[in-house]
Amino acid sequence: xxxxxxxxVTKVCGAQHVITDPAELRTYECDGLTSHRSVPALVVLPETxxxxxxxxxxxxxxxxxxxxxxxxxxxxxxxxAPGNGVLIVTSRMRTILEIDxxxxxxxxxxxxxxxxxxxxxQPFGYFYxxxxxxxxxxxxxxxxAENSGGAHCLKHGFTVNHVTGLExxxxxxxxxxxxxxxxxxxxxxxxxxxxGSEGTLGIVTKIVVRLTRIPAxxxxxxxxxxxxxxxxxxxxxxxxxxxxxxxxxxxxxxxxEAAEAAVHCNYPAGAGAVLVVELDGPEAxxxxxxxxxxxxCTDAGAFEIRIAADPAxxxxxWAGRKSAFAAVGRIAHAYIVQDGVVPRTALEDVLDRIxxxxxxxxxxxxxxxxxxxxxxxxxxxLDPDTDPAAAEELSGAILDLCIEHGGSITGEHGVGVDKTxxxxxxxxxxxxxxxQMLRCAFDPRGLCNPGKIYPTPRLCGEVPGLRRGPHPLVxxxxxxxx
Amino acid sequence: xxxxxxAGGRAGPPPGEGAAAGAGMAAGAGTAAAAGRGAEGTAADAxxxxxxxxxADAxxxxDEGTAADAxGGAGxxxxxxxxxxxxxxxxxxxxxxxxxxADAVAGVLPxxxxxxxxxxxxxxxxxxxxxxDLAVVPRGSGSRLSWGLPPRSCDLVIExxxxxxxxxxxxxxxxxxxxxxxxLDQLADVLGEAGQQLSLDVPAPAxxxxxxVGGVLATxxxxxxxxxxxxxxxxxTGITVIRADGRVAxxxxxxxxxxxxxDLGKLYAGSxxxxxxxxxxxxxLHPVPAASGYVTLECGTAAEAAAAVxxxxxxxxxAAAVEIDRLAPGAPVRxxxxxxxxxxxxxxxVTGMRELLGDGAVVADDVPGWWxxxxxxxxxxxxxxxxxxxxxxxxxxxxxxSAALAAALEPSVGGSPGAGVLYAAVDSLAEPAAVAAFVAAxxxxxGRVRAAGFPPARGSVVVLNAxxxxxxxxxxxxxxxxxALMRAVKxxxxxxxxxxxxxxAGGI
Numbered sequence: 005x006x007x008x009x010x011x012x013v014t015k016v017c018g019a020q021h022v023i024t025d026p027a028e029l030r031t032y033e034c035d036g037l038t039s040h041r042s043v044p045a046l047v048v049l050p051e052t053x054x055x056x057x058x059x060x061x062x063x064x065x066x067x068x069x070x071x072x073x074x075x076x077x078x079x080x081x082x083x084x085a086p087g088n089g090v091l092i093v094t095s096r097m098r099t100i101l102e103i104d105x106x107x108x109x110x111x112x113x114x115x116x117x118x119x120x121x122x123x124x125x126q127p128f129g130y131f132y133x134x135x136x137x138x139x140x141x142x143x144x145x146x147x148x149a150e151n152s153g154g155a156h157c158l159k160h161g162f163t164v165n166h167v168t169g170l171e172x173x174x175x176x177x178x179x180x181x182x183x184x185x186x187x188x189x190x191x192x193x194x195x196x197x198x199x200g201s202e203g204t205l206g207i208v209t210k211i212v213v214r215l216t217r218i219p220a221x222x223x224x225x226x227x228x229x230x231x232x233x234x235x236x237x238x239x240x241x242x243x244x245x246x247x248x249x250x251x252x253x254x255x256x257x258x259x260x261e262a263a264e265a266a267v268h269c270n271y272p273a274g275a276g277a278v279l280v281v282e283l284d285g286p287e288a289x290x291x292x293x294x295x296x297x298x299x300x301c302t303d304a305g306a307f308e309i310r311i312a313a314d315p316a317x318x319x320x321x322w323a324g325r326k327s328a329f330a331a332v333g334r335i336a337h338a339y340i341v342q343d344g345v346v347p348r349t350a351l352e353d354v355l356d357r358i359x360x361x362x363x364x365x366x367x368x369x370x371x372x373x374x375x376x377x378x379x380x381x382x383x384x385x386l387d388p389d390t391d392p393a394a395a396e397e398l399s400g401a402i403l404d405l406c407i408e409h410g411g412s413i414t415g416e417h418g419v420g421v422d423k424t425x426x427x428x429x430x431x432x433x434x435x436x437x438x439x440q441m442l443r444c445a446f447d448p449r450g451l452c453n454p455g456k457i458y459p460t461p462r463l464c465g466e467v468p469g470l471r472r473g474p475h476p477l478v479x480x481x482x483x484x485x486x
Numbered sequence: 487x488x489x490x491x492x493a494g495g496r497a498g499p500p501p502g503e504g505a506a507a508g509a510g511m512a513a514g515a516g517t518a519a520a521a522g523r524g525a526e527g528t529a530a531d532a533x534x535x536x537x538x539x540x541x542a543d544a545x546x547x548x549d550e551g552t553a554a555d556a557x558g559g560a561g562x563x564x565x566x567x568x569x570x571x572x573x574x575x576x577x578x579x580x581x582x583x584x585x586x587x588a589d590a591v592a593g594v595l596p597x598x599x600x601x602x603x604x605x606x607x608x609x610x611x612x613x614x615x616x617x618x619d620l621a622v623v624p625r626g627s628g629s630r631l632s633w634g635l636p637p638r639s640c641d642l643v644i645e646x647x648x649x650x651x652x653x654x655x656x657x658x659x660x661x662x663x664x665x666x667x668x669x670l671d672q673l674a675d676v677l678g679e680a681g682q683q684l685s686l687d688v689p690a691p692a693x694x695x696x697x698x699v700g701g702v703l704a705t706x707x708x709x710x711x712x713x714x715x716x717x718x719x720x721x722x723t724g725i726t727v728i729r730a731d732g733r734v735a736x737x738x739x740x741x742x743x744x745x746x747x748x749d750l751g752k753l754y755a756g757s758x759x760x761x762x763x764x765x766x767x768x769x770x771l772h773p774v775p776a777a778s779g780y781v782t783l784e785c786g787t788a789a790e791a792a793a794a795v796x797x798x799x800x801x802x803x804x805a806a807a808v809e810i811d812r813l814a815p816g817a818p819v820r821x822x823x824x825x826x827x828x829x830x831x832x833x834x835x836v837t838g839m840r841e842l843l844g845d846g847a848v849v850a851d852d853v854p855g856w857w858x859x860x861x862x863x864x865x866x867x868x869x870x871x872x873x874x875x876x877x878x879x880x881x882x883x884x885x886x887x888s889a890a891l892a893a894a895l896e897p898s899v900g901g902s903p904g905a906g907v908l909y910a911a912v913d914s915l916a917e918p919a920a921v922a923a924f925v926a927a928x929x930x931x932x933g934r935v936r937a938a939g940f941p942p943a944r945g946s947v948v949v950l951n952a953x954x955x956x957x958x959x960x961x962x963x964x965x966x967x968x969x970a971l972m973r974a975v976k977x978x979x980x981x982x983x984x985x986x987x988x989x990x991a992g993g994i
Contacts, residue, residue: 101940102940104875104877105800106796106800106876106877107875107876107877107878107906108799108876109875109877111940129800129802150745151745151749153743153745157743161716161720162743164720164749164752165716165720169941171940171941174971180967180968180970180971181941181942181967181968182967182968182971183941183967183968184873184941184943184944184945184946184967185875185941185944186873186874186875186906186907186944186945186946187717187873187905187906188717188871188873188905188906188907188946189873189946189966189967190946190948190963190964190966190991191963191966191967191968191969191972191990191991191992191994192753192756192757192761192968192972192975192991193706193719193752193753193755193756194753194968194971194972194975196719196749196752196753196755197748197749197750197752197753199749199752200745200748200749201748210940210941212940212941217800217801217802217804218802219802219804220802220803220804240658243658243660244657244658246681246773246774246776247773248772248773285804285827285831286802286803286804286827286831286834286835287831288827288828288830288831288834288835289827289828289830289831289832289835290831291830291831292828292829292830292831293828345741345743345744346741347656347658347659347661347740347741348658348659348660349656349658349659374743377741377742377743378659378741378742378743379743410739410740410741411739411740411741411744412739412741412743412744412745412746413746414744414745414746415741415743415744415745416743416745417745418745419745419746419747423746427746427747430739430746430747431736431737431746431747432736434729434733434734434735435735435736435737435747436747437733437735438727438729438733438735438737438750438979439735439737439747439748439750441975441978441979442748442750442753442975442978443748444978445971445974445975445977445978446971446974457747457748458747464978
């Protein structure tokens with residue numbers, strides 16, 4: 005199949021943008037989650053929506069699955085192409101087509117990096133609010149696929165709250181606009197439904213994003229606590245006071261130790277937990293809220309509080325937090341990043357249980373998390389003598405804990421291939437069936453990023469010109485007709 | 487995982503069979519519900535006993551003149567035993583009554599109104615309706631039931647008024663889960679006790695409530711503060727729906743941050759009842775602002791108003807809402823800016839905003855009388871919603887003037903220009919042809935398609951509500967981006983086209 009496809013996609017994209025060399029193909033075998041690997045049969049790098057559509061049509065004609073990939077920074081294996089599949093990489097589509105400050109909109113191609121949008125909007129006094137920690141390299145197209153969040157989404161929202169129009173290549177290979185950029189287009193909100201669909205409903209080729217006014221004032225406050233329990237109490241009190249910080253991040257002793265060793269962030273000595281609270285908005289409001297947060301932290305037992313006086317000091321405070329994942333990599337042989345969500349009020353309970361599980365198994369767990377929205381990123385550390393299976397099991401047990409507390413198995417990394425098996429723990433068969441009705445509407449052939457999100461594919465039926473008998477997967481007992 | 491046939495869920499015939507039934511129905515007389523196939527399909531439900539028999543009147547449906555849904559087989563009119571259908575429905579839903587004239591949906595009279603009191607009862611009712619091949623229209627308070635196109639057929643109205651429980655208010659998590667029939671007013675009272683709010687200030691006619699949670703979700707309505715908080719889809723974190731086939735499905739959850747699975751809430755928000763019945767919803771909440779203040783300004787021209795709006799919207803003083811209101815073309819444009827925040831910050835910001843807006847701007851402690859009661863709250867006019875990129879505000883106001891002049895109409899205009907949404911209300915007695923000309927002129931400018939534009943059109947003009955004669959004269963929804971995919975979605979979620987058929991954009 006692939007052999008017949010190569011001439012077709014070469015005609016569409018040009019030979020220099022079609023990768024067939026096995027060694028080069030290997031560089032696309034995984035995304036940011038390296039534990040899942042699959043070498044695609046073919047990689048193409050189109051430059052225009054028309055080329056993407058041409059490649060998709062060629063794949064459809066050949067019956068070959070295809071997968072879109074942005075910068076490859078995803079953390080759930082969402083951009084993995086099967087061994088018989090084509091990987092469509094959008095990194096050559098990186099033009100910022102328009103900035104309309106008066107409408108607070110930008111129109112960009114999918115390969116544009118997240119940070120580049122903010123940089124382009126900055127001279128007009130605006131920025132692009134969703135800021136995943138990979139924002140220097142991650143692409144806006146990938147952000148749309150994953151509905152990316154970031155440290156500041158507590159106040160400013162997720163990608164889905166900032167996308168108002170999408171040009172997509174459908175799994176049929178047609179170029180279609182969803183939404184008109186206004187944010188109030190008539191009809192179903194397909195922009196909202198598409199965002200976060202992990203590349204399973206089509207390939208984004210242009211994106212209209214909302215721009216946000218750069219706030220007049222920003223303060224960043226660092227508070228050291230004896231325990232994560234005290235830090236958690238401070239978080240609850242801040243929220244209870246009706247304050248909506250731009251970000252509230254927490255790190256525990258182990259992650260502080262790692263960050264300290266890596267970037268010498270000079271966090272309060274002896275802290276069992278630090279809290280980074282960022283407030284933004286009009287000056288007088290930020291000033292009042294900063295005073296209130298300082299008071300709340302003190303009342304909750306903070307033994308040291310620092311407030312960044314300028315952008316340089318703010319960068320120092322954030323350096324520790326932003327380095328945390330990499331830093332933990334230095335104090336362990338390897339680690340597993342988890343991405344679970346619990347209701348904020350359950351944080352203390354869940355952290356206690358994680359500590360208990362860590363003690364029971366002897367596997368170290370460093371906790372770094374977006375405390376404001378209950379999004380945990382426990383890092384399960386693999387030391388040389390750690391049984392990888394036991395670490396994987398602990399990581400999974402943390403997800404069970406999240407589900408048990410009414411939370412979610414993923415707050416921002418997505419399900420991808422990594423968490424499909426947890427989906428039935430969070431959703432019932434009818435829920436999953438209903439979600440896949442949407443998929444059937446967009447991709448009845450199931451060729452667009454197959455095998456992601458859902459453990460059991462739904463059969464869509466009524467695909468023109470296809471089989472009439474029982475589906476082979478049903479016959480083999482591998483799928484259900486719901 | 488094993489598959490299980492759901493009780494009563496053997497409604498769906500192969501597409502061919504359904505189409506044949508539909509054709510037969512179209513040829514048959516009237517819309518009296520129930521047919522052999524349907525009644526058979528729900529024997530299990532009927533066997534539970536026909537409690538609360540309401541004696542639905544079979545003849546009532548016969549002369550409603552509801553256009554049969556030729557392509558979907560809806561309408562339930564196979565002239566068979568309506569009594570058995572009523573019994574089956576009554577067995578599923580204790581509160582079933584024959585419909586009266588007040589139950590008409592945009593002029594289409596249903597046969598029955600069911601008011602389930604639990605999700606299970608609603609699901610059972612939907613299963614029976616699926617088995618009987620009935621066309622169903624969900625109803626909240628009914629305040630916006632006339633919006634959109636008249637349904638092609640409507641046998642059963644499912645009213646959510648008895649699904650009125652606030653299921654959970656997790657104040658510490660800023661989350662509330664509610665049933666669809668909870669009124670926004672009732673919810674505001676509950677949340678207000680903890681100093682919290684669902685940040686939807688939906689415009690409502692003076693004296694009327696804000697509608698139900700389900701209704702606001704289904705219509706996707708939002709008010710002035712959409713500029714800061716967005717619309718229902720932005721605040722919804724989880725949803726429970728009853729599918730057209732009567733199965734109960736959930737998506738999202740009770741945490742704000744969650745990307746597990748498709749976000750079906752986005753699809754249902756603004757779907758006008760065409761994909762199923764919204765049964766429960768979970769929302770993220772916000773604090774009730776500790777302080778707020780308004781700055782108002784009266785502008786003589788559209789140009790001045792557009793400049794004032796732009797200044798207010800772009801200012802780092804961070805307005806929560808910027809509204810305009812103009813009673814008629816040529817009349818002064820009233821501009822009002824809402825500032826929300828801390829008691830320490832708001833007075834300064836209000837002062838700053840007044841200085842920014844220049845001579846004539848005044849600080850008002852109270853909400854302006856027209857705020858939230860302008861054109862958007864019109865109940866008996868032709869109501870038109872205009873969406874656009876806010877940079878086009880000046881052009882939008884200009885075309886509103888020129889189109890009104892050309893059509894000899896005097897629409898009032900108001901809304902949230904900072905969020906790119908305005909409403910125009912045209913007198914209900916206006917000539918249908920004039921209204922049609924007005925709408926066409928607006929579309930020519932606001933929905934203008936630019937070759938190779940990204941996106942090709944940057945706005946839309948939708949007629950949300952209109953008197954019957956006007957409905958006949960205008961294309962209510964106009965062009966819709968992505969219409970083919972929307973039809974594919976409808977086909978998946980409601981293959982029989984029984985849910986509010988034809989009410990939505992693109993004839994969905």
